[in-house]
Amino acid sequence: MKVRVMALALAVCLLACGGVARAADSLPSWNDSGPKKSIIAFVEKVTTTGSPDFVPPAERIATFDNDGCLWSEKPFYFQLAFALDRVKALAPQHPEWKDKEPFASLLKGDLKGALAGGEHAVAEIVMASHAGMTTDEFQSVATEWITTAKHPETKRLYKGMVFQPMLELLAYLRANGFKTFIVSGGGIEFMRPWTEATYGIPPEQVVGSSIKTKFELRDGKPVLVRLPEINFIDDKAGKPVGIQMHIGRRPIAAFGNSDGDLQMLQWTTSGPGARFGLIVHHTDGAREWAYDRDSSVGRLDKALVEAQANGWTVVDMKADWKVIYPD
Amino acid sequence: MKVRVMALALAVCLLACGGVARAADSLPSWNDSGPKKSIIAFVEKVTTTGSPDFVPPAERIATFDNDGCLWSEKPFYFQLAFALDRVKALAPQHPEWKDKEPFASLLKGDLKGALAGGEHAVAEIVMASHAGMTTDEFQSVATEWITTAKHPETKRLYKGMVFQPMLELLAYLRANGFKTFIVSGGGIEFMRPWTEATYGIPPEQVVGSSIKTKFELRDGKPVLVRLPEINFIDDKAGKPVGIQMHIGRRPIAAFGNSDGDLQMLQWTTSGPGARFGLIVHHTDGAREWAYDRDSSVGRLDKALVEAQANGWTVVDMKADWKVIYPD
Numbered sequence: 001m002k003v004r005v006m007a008l009a010l011a012v013c014l015l016a017c018g019g020v021a022r023a024a025d026s027l028p029s030w031n032d033s034g035p036k037k038s039i040i041a042f043v044e045k046v047t048t049t050g051s052p053d054f055v056p057p058a059e060r061i062a063t064f065d066n067d068g069c070l071w072s073e074k075p076f077y078f079q080l081a082f083a084l085d086r087v088k089a090l091a092p093q094h095p096e097w098k099d100k101e102p103f104a105s106l107l108k109g110d111l112k113g114a115l116a117g118g119e120h121a122v123a124e125i126v127m128a129s130h131a132g133m134t135t136d137e138f139q140s141v142a143t144e145w146i147t148t149a150k151h152p153e154t155k156r157l158y159k160g161m162v163f164q165p166m167l168e169l170l171a172y173l174r175a176n177g178f179k180t181f182i183v184s185g186g187g188i189e190f191m192r193p194w195t196e197a198t199y200g201i202p203p204e205q206v207v208g209s210s211i212k213t214k215f216e217l218r219d220g221k222p223v224l225v226r227l228p229e230i231n232f233i234d235d236k237a238g239k240p241v242g243i244q245m246h247i248g249r250r251p252i253a254a255f256g257n258s259d260g261d262l263q264m265l266q267w268t269t270s271g272p273g274a275r276f277g278l279i280v281h282h283t284d285g286a287r288e289w290a291y292d293r294d295s296s297v298g299r300l301d302k303a304l305v306e307a308q309a310n311g312w313t314v315v316d317m318k319a320d321w322k323v324i325y326p327d
Numbered sequence: 328m329k330v331r332v333m334a335l336a337l338a339v340c341l342l343a344c345g346g347v348a349r350a351a352d353s354l355p356s357w358n359d360s361g362p363k364k365s366i367i368a369f370v371e372k373v374t375t376t377g378s379p380d381f382v383p384p385a386e387r388i389a390t391f392d393n394d395g396c397l398w399s400e401k402p403f404y405f406q407l408a409f410a411l412d413r414v415k416a417l418a419p420q421h422p423e424w425k426d427k428e429p430f431a432s433l434l435k436g437d438l439k440g441a442l443a444g445g446e447h448a449v450a451e452i453v454m455a456s457h458a459g460m461t462t463d464e465f466q467s468v469a470t471e472w473i474t475t476a477k478h479p480e481t482k483r484l485y486k487g488m489v490f491q492p493m494l495e496l497l498a499y500l501r502a503n504g505f506k507t508f509i510v511s512g513g514g515i516e517f518m519r520p521w522t523e524a525t526y527g528i529p530p531e532q533v534v535g536s537s538i539k540t541k542f543e544l545r546d547g548k549p550v551l552v553r554l555p556e557i558n559f560i561d562d563k564a565g566k567p568v569g570i571q572m573h574i575g576r577r578p579i580a581a582f583g584n585s586d587g588d589l590q591m592l593q594w595t596t597s598g599p600g601a602r603f604g605l606i607v608h609h610t611d612g613a614r615e616w617a618y619d620r621d622s623s624v625g626r627l628d629k630a631l632v633e634a635q636a637n638g639w640t641v642v643d644m645k646a647d648w649k650v651i652y653p654d
Contacts (some may be wrong), residue, residue, distance in 0.1 A: 058529060135571055179531075192575045202385060203575030204506075204532075213571060215564040222593045224571050231572075237542040244462055244540060244551050245558075246573060248519045250528030265544055266549045272356055 004305075010293040026172040029322045035278070036320070039169065042276045046174050046252065053274035057177035061251040063207075063243060063264060064170070066184035066191060068257040068298040070199060070281050071162040072151075074289040076297050078158045079186050082145050084111070087127035094128075095237035103128070115152055123283045127228035130187065131211055134223040156325065159198055164326045166255075166280075170199055178253070183207045185260055189226075202229040210233045230292045239264035252276065262303040269310060277312035279303060286320035353499040354544040356492040356649045362605070363647070365640045366496065369603045373579065374503050380601035384504035388578040390534075390570060390591060391497070393511035393518060395584040395625040396607050397526060398489040399478075403483045403624050406513050407449075409472050413456035421455075429586070430455070454555035457514065458538055462551040470520040483652065486525055491653045492609075493582075497526055505580070510534045510570055512562035512587055516553075534573045536561045566591035579603065589630040596637055604631060604639035612643035 030036040046055040060315065067073040087097075098102035102121035105113035115121055130138065146159050154161060170180050182191060182201055188208030195201045195294055210231040213224045234242040240263050253276040254261070254268035261279070269275040281300065282291050292300040307314050317324070343647035349590070357363040373382040394400040408476065414424075414433055424430035427449035432440035442448055457465065473486050481488060490552060496508050509528055514605050515535030522528045537558040540551045561569040567590050580603040581588070596602040608627065609618050619627040644651070 053529070058523070060530075188572075194384070204573065206575060210572065213568050215567045215594070217593075222567065224567055224594075224598050239548065240542045240551055241540050241635070245515075245537065246531065248515070248533060261548070266544075267542070267551075270549050293507075 018106075025246055026175065027165065027168050029168055031320050031322060033320050035313050037316045039172075039278070042253070042274065043173065043176050046274050052133065055252055055273065058172075059249065059252065060144050060178040061178070061181065061247060061249060062173050062178045062249045062253040063181045063183040063247075063255070063268065064166070064187050065256040065258070065261045065264070066182050066208075069163075069255055069261070070166050070170075070182070071158070071286060073298050074187075074291070075153075077186065078151075078161075079190050080125075081151075081158070082127050082142070082190065083129040083148065085145060085149060086141065087125060088107045089126065123230075127211070130190075132222075132236070133297055135189065135213060135226060138189055138226055139193050142190050146194045155271075159194060162198060165281075165319075165321045167199065167326065168256075172220060173253070174200065179205065181205045181207060181247060181251070183234065183239055183254075183264060185209055185233070188234070207234055207242045209238075214249040235260045237263045240267035243267065254278070255280070256303070257282065258298045258300050259303045260298075262306060265303065265306070265310075265312060269312065277307070277310065278315065279312055280315045281306050281317060283316050284321075284324065286318075287324045290318075334419035335550070352463075353502065354492065354495050356495055358645050358647050358649055360594050362640050365396065366603075366605070369386075369580070369601065370500065370503050373601050382600065386576065386579065387500075387503070387505040388508065389500050389505045389580040390508045390510040390574075390576060390578045390582070391493070392583040392588045393481075393509050393513050393535075394586070395609065396490075396582055396588070397509070398485070399615060400625050401618070403479075404475060404513065405478075405488075405516050407452075408485070409469070409517065410452050412453060412455040412476060413468065413471060435487055450557075454538070457517075458552055458555040460552045461509045462516065462540060462553060465516055466520050466551055469517050473521045477623065486521060488652055489525060490648075492648045493537065493607075494526065494653065496582075497528070500580070501527065508532045508534060508570075508574060508578070510561065510566055510581075510591060512560070512565075514537055515540075515561070523583065532653065534561055534569045536565075548628050562587045564590045570594065581605070582607070583630070584609065584628045585625045585627050587625075589633060592633070592637070592639060596639065604634070604637065605642065606634050606639055607642045608644060610643050611648075611651065613645075613646060614651045617645075 027036055030284035042299045045051055046060065048054060064070055067077050087103060091097055091107055096105060101116050102124055111142060149154060149158055151158055151161060173180055180201055182195060182205065184191065186208050188206055188210045189224040191208055192203040192206050195206050196203065212227045212229045212231045214227055216223055216225055232238065232242065239261065243264065251268045253273065254264050255278045256265060257280040265277040269277040280291055282298070284290060292304060293297065351638065354363055356545065372378055372380040373387065375381060377427050405463055411433060414430060416639055418424055418434055424434060429441035429444050429451055433452070453509055476485055477483060477487055478488060493634050500507055507523060507528055509532065511518060515537045518535055519530040519533050522533050523530065539554045539556045539558045543550055543552055559565065559569065572592065576597045577598045579601065581591050582605045583592055584607040592604040596604040611614055611617060619631060
């Protein structure tokens with residue numbers, strides 16, 4: 001009998017230790033500092049049957065910003081690089097661009113001059129590069145770009161500039177019954193062709209900004225045409241709206257990095273029951289970029305103040321992450 | 328050895344027979360006529376590994392209209408009954424409605440008079456009943472109604488007027504790795520509170536028409552307020568647009584019952600690879616309602632002609648379904 005009791009005790013210990021080990025090993029690129037501990041404590045709390053904070057799997061919704069939260073965003077949002085490359089590729093079909101701003105400056109390599117026109121100039125570039133084709137055509141173009149385009153400074157593929165610790169976090173949450181969504185100011189159709197392979201997030205779990213589309217029969221064949229008209233801006237106060245529109249229930253965890261994520265974090269963490277908010281603070285000028293209050297791209301100011309007031313977890317990239325990008 | 332071989336053969340047979348039995352038993356409310364055979368043939372084709380028509384699970388997207396496809400829609404869309412009940416409940420807070428159309432007629436029980444104002448009158452009723460509250464408040468109101476409201480003719484709960492054969496079909500598809508979505512002209516937030524319990528379809532897999540919402544802080548507490556302004560109409564040519572917006576990929580199977588579903592069926596069945604389109608034809612005046620070309624609610628005219636031309640499956644409710652509603 002003694003042997004059987006000991007064997008049983010050993011089995012229980014192995015199971016228990018195995019459980020802890022699994023949790024610890026799920027986030028190997030995270031240092032054992034505060035953020036990692038907070039994440040694990042939250043996940044264990046909401047997934048433990050009988051816990052007062054238990055949340056049924058169907059309600060374990062987690063939303064992630066993309067730019068600056070799941071991948072880098074410097075020197076400017078990668079989707080703008082896509083738009084610029086696209087304008088260059090389309091230039092031969094648009095001889096009039098040679099004399100028309102913002103295209104003229106852009107094609108001369110003068111990005112600053114091209115963007116001098118402010119929001120209007122950006123809108124012109126976005127529409128020229130994102131509209132006027134079918135959804136299938138745009139998907140091909142975005143896929144081709146993401147597969148080949150490289151960042152001018154790191155020389156990495158843009159899609160190689162995703163954050164390894166966040167990939168581990170996404171997988172860890174899913175392994176614990178969470179459904180993970182992207183909720184980004186970026187273009188919904190720009191992200192969808194590659195989020196499944198890159199993040200394990202399928203197209204139907206991507207929320208983003210969009211232009212309008214129109215159903216048409218072309219020679220009897222149905223197509224969806226992308227129109228040069230804004231449909232929805234999924235940023236700031238638009239994020240809770242986009243979440244409600246696409247997901248239809250409030251997340252219990254939200255992850256961002258800038259003031260554009262403030263309202264998503266407020267909306268998520270003000271619901272009843274256990275909630276989790278996290279902000280990635282870009283503090284690592286050596287391995288990535290260091291910026292916050294004074295950055296025009298990914299400005300983090302008010303949300304950093306609110307994080308303190310609301311008990312959101314703040315990741316110090318330099319201190320909390322062992323690596324930034326995947327090998 | 329002989330015994331072991333026989334036991335093995337028996338086990339194999341049990342497993343194999345079990346498999347076949349499962350497929351046949353998944354649709355017990357369907358007669359063994361054409362539609363059931365078409366459904367099973369399609370599902371087996373796209374789920375058989377090695378089949379030239381095999382579709383990976385992630386791409387097994389199936390979209391279902393709601394009104395007239397998953398539940399009844401006579402004498403008028405059930406959501407209109409909700410709106411009318413809501414107007415009556417709100418009347419004490421709106422003394423001005425006594426002298427203002429369409430409310431005055433409505434409150435006198437004169438539905439025909441109330442709707443004489445056409446689209447404008449319907450819009451007034453919809454906005455009065457659906458806007459001006461938070462999303463949480465609207466969810467409570469819709470939940471309360473669907474839990475208690477009964478159909479004046481059948482005396483059943485409205486949610487008891489879902490089609491048993493379609494419930495079985497939804498479950499059968501999901502058991503075969505499909506992800507099932509609702510794509511309805513009905514209100515997205517009207518459906519979401521009850522689609523999971525009723526159809527097994529979670530809020531994030533419901534696509535529908537919507538009004539705009541706005542994020543606000545009320546006494547420091549975030550809310551989403553429903554505004555009296557149309558955001559999106561998920562009907563006819565809007566259905567492929569809604570599908571692309573929410574799902575981001577083309578379904579491989581679509582299920583509808585009216586001309587409002589025509590473009591969804593065209594969009595779905597014109598993609599490459601194996602595709603499936605199905606129309607529920609309301610032919611059973613005894614057990615449900617019989618209508619098609621001449622009905623203002625759920626008109627089925629052009630889509631019935633197209634079904635023939637495109638090889639879509641047409642369900643004859645009277646002939647193909649053993650029962651209509653759940654027991």
